Amino acid sequence: MADGSSETKSSNQMWGGRFASGPDAIMEEINASIGFDKKLYAQDIRGSIAHATMLAHQGIISAEDKDKIVHGLDTILTEIDSGAFEFSRRLEDIHMNIEARLAALIGPAAGRLHTARSRNDQVALDFRLWVKEELQKTEKALTGLIAAFLDRAEEHAETVMPGFTHLQTAQPVTFGHHCMAYVEMFGRDRARVRHAIEHMDESPIGAAALAGTGFPIDRHMTAKALGFREPTRNSIDTVSDRDFALEFLSIAAIAATHLSRLAEEIVIWSTPQFGFIRLSDAFSTGSSIMPQKKNPDAAELVRAKTGRVNGSLVALLTVMKGLPLAYSKDMQEDKEQVFDAAESLELAIAAMTGMIRDVTIRADRMKAAAGSGYSTATDLADWLVREAGLPFRDAHHVTGRVVALAEQKGCDLADLPLAELQAINSAITDKVYGVLTVEASVASRTSFGGTAPSEVRKQIAWWRARN
Numbered sequence: 001m002a003d004g005s006s007e008t009k010s011s012n013q014m015w016g017g018r019f020a021s022g023p024d025a026i027m028e029e030i031n032a033s034i035g036f037d038k039k040l041y042a043q044d045i046r047g048s049i050a051h052a053t054m055l056a057h058q059g060i061i062s063a064e065d066k067d068k069i070v071h072g073l074d075t076i077l078t079e080i081d082s083g084a085f086e087f088s089r090r091l092e093d094i095h096m097n098i099e100a101r102l103a104a105l106i107g108p109a110a111g112r113l114h115t116a117r118s119r120n121d122q123v124a125l126d127f128r129l130w131v132k133e134e135l136q137k138t139e140k141a142l143t144g145l146i147a148a149f150l151d152r153a154e155e156h157a158e159t160v161m162p163g164f165t166h167l168q169t170a171q172p173v174t175f176g177h178h179c180m181a182y183v184e185m186f187g188r189d190r191a192r193v194r195h196a197i198e199h200m201d202e203s204p205i206g207a208a209a210l211a212g213t214g215f216p217i218d219r220h221m222t223a224k225a226l227g228f229r230e231p232t233r234n235s236i237d238t239v240s241d242r243d244f245a246l247e248f249l250s251i252a253a254i255a256a257t258h259l260s261r262l263a264e265e266i267v268i269w270s271t272p273q274f275g276f277i278r279l280s281d282a283f284s285t286g287s288s289i290m291p292q293k294k295n296p297d298a299a300e301l302v303r304a305k306t307g308r309v310n311g312s313l314v315a316l317l318t319v320m321k322g323l324p325l326a327y328s329k330d331m332q333e334d335k336e337q338v339f340d341a342a343e344s345l346e347l348a349i350a351a352m353t354g355m356i357r358d359v360t361i362r363a364d365r366m367k368a369a370a371g372s373g374y375s376t377a378t379d380l381a382d383w384l385v386r387e388a389g390l391p392f393r394d395a396h397h398v399t400g401r402v403v404a405l406a407e408q409k410g411c412d413l414a415d416l417p418l419a420e421l422q423a424i425n426s427a428i429t430d431k432v433y434g435v436l437t438v439e440a441s442v443a444s445r446t447s448f449g450g451t452a453p454s455e456v457r458k459q460i461a462w463w464r465a466r467n
Contacts, residue, residue, distance in 0.1 A: 033093045036336050040094050041080050043129040045073045047122065048098070050225040051205055052113055058216050060116065065109040072106040073098070094126070095119055116215040117208055120239040120327045124204035127335060129226065131248050134342045135197050141349040142190040142255070146183050146467050148356040153179035154460050157453045160438045161276065161366035162375055169373030172438035175366060177451040180459050182262055187463070189255040196251055200244035203228035207238035210326040240326040242316070245338050249313040252345045256306040259348050263303040266355065267296050276369070278360040283351070298351050305344040312337035370438040374403045374413055379435040379444065388427035398425045412436075 056066035203223035
């Protein structure tokens with residue numbers, strides 16, 4: 001007796017703390033997913049209604065049982081929507097919670113719902129439906145962000161600003177052209193979203209545990225009822241596939257990276273040193289100690305969300321990388337990563353759309369900075385090639401000497417006397433001053449996709465027709 005008591009005491013100490021009841025408590029804790037997969041309740045009920053309807057149509061269950069099941073599921077949906085439903089951790093997941101409540105509401109008929117399906121294809125369906133719906137929301141959100149940029153681009157098609165490489169002044173561009181760069185980025189993100197929706201538009205239900213079923217089900221019927229193009233074509237792959245979740249996370253990570261680059265520019269541009277933009281109070285905060293400060297907190301948090309989204313992608317890739325076919329319980333760890341990334345991306349796009357629509361553009365500061373760093377030097381080199389017939393390498397060398405002279409005299413290129421320019425190269429005429437202003441520089445960049453206001457407006461029109 002003494003030995004037994006000692007062993008029990010030792011065992012309880014080993015399991016410890018919150019798991020005082022021993023291994024059973026640990027197993028319940030690690031196995032339960034209801035804490036997060038209850039988010040799938042609407043998809044689970046929708047899938048079950050489609051499945052029950054198909055079973056009745058095929059004569060596998062009676063029409064009476066189908067009607068009871070559908071009525072019971074509609075009741076549960078109302079209960080969950082209203083907050084009256086009590087979720088039980090003991091029942092592990094959303095599927096068992098709904099099934100148990102259905103049995104309590106309609107009795108034995110509830111047991112017929114699971115005919116010709118498994119929790120494996122059931123969860124694959126629920127999760128795929130959720131991701132598809134989230135992708136559709138992301139597509140809409142990106143369309144709104146693109147529209148915000150198109151409006152600002154049109155407003156500032158002629159607003160000059162410095163273009164940068166290595167964060168050093170390179171050549172003058174227009175702010176409208178800079179906005180259109182983000183239209184292109186987020187347009188590619190939206191294209192990836194649309195491709196992913198098309199890619200995953202197959203219904204998993206009916207694959208059962210991994211081998212299909214011997215019941216005469218109609219998978220095309222359930223696929224159509226659930227808004228899918230067609231059913232999946234291999235039952236093993238169906239229950240083990242999480243490519244659609246990985247694709248979502250990959251798209252989210254790329255889009256979040258684009259949002260982060262934009263956020264970084266907003267942070268930089270809003271500093272007193274740049275002063276290109278002024279954020280409204282709606283998207284900034286004050287300092288707790290320094291009354292003069294206005295901090296770009298919303299942009300900084302968008303920038304930080306990228307780390308969470310990237311982490312979710314890496315986490316799920318790591319979960320999936322060593323799993324043999326078909327289903328393994330490891331795959332329960334797929335949902336939290338996707339849910340968190342989706343929430344982060346949705347919030348980041350909304351915040352950035354608000355900031356772009358709300359921000360004040362300080363065109364005077366942009367223009368003043370556009371000519372800094374001898375940004376029209378390339379225009380001088382191009383003029384020497386075009387008008388004086390110099391090979392580009394020679395023109396590059398001459399321009400370098402002109403820039404050095406301007407640095408020595410502490411003036412802009414356009415302020416250098418003609419005589420001093422001709423002392424460097426006699427082919428230079430007074431016509432060169434026509435290309436040394438930032439306005440002339442941007443106006444000359446008329447190549448397809450260039451920064452000239454005329455070209456920017458063409459690209460805006462092209463995107464408006466497609467947004």
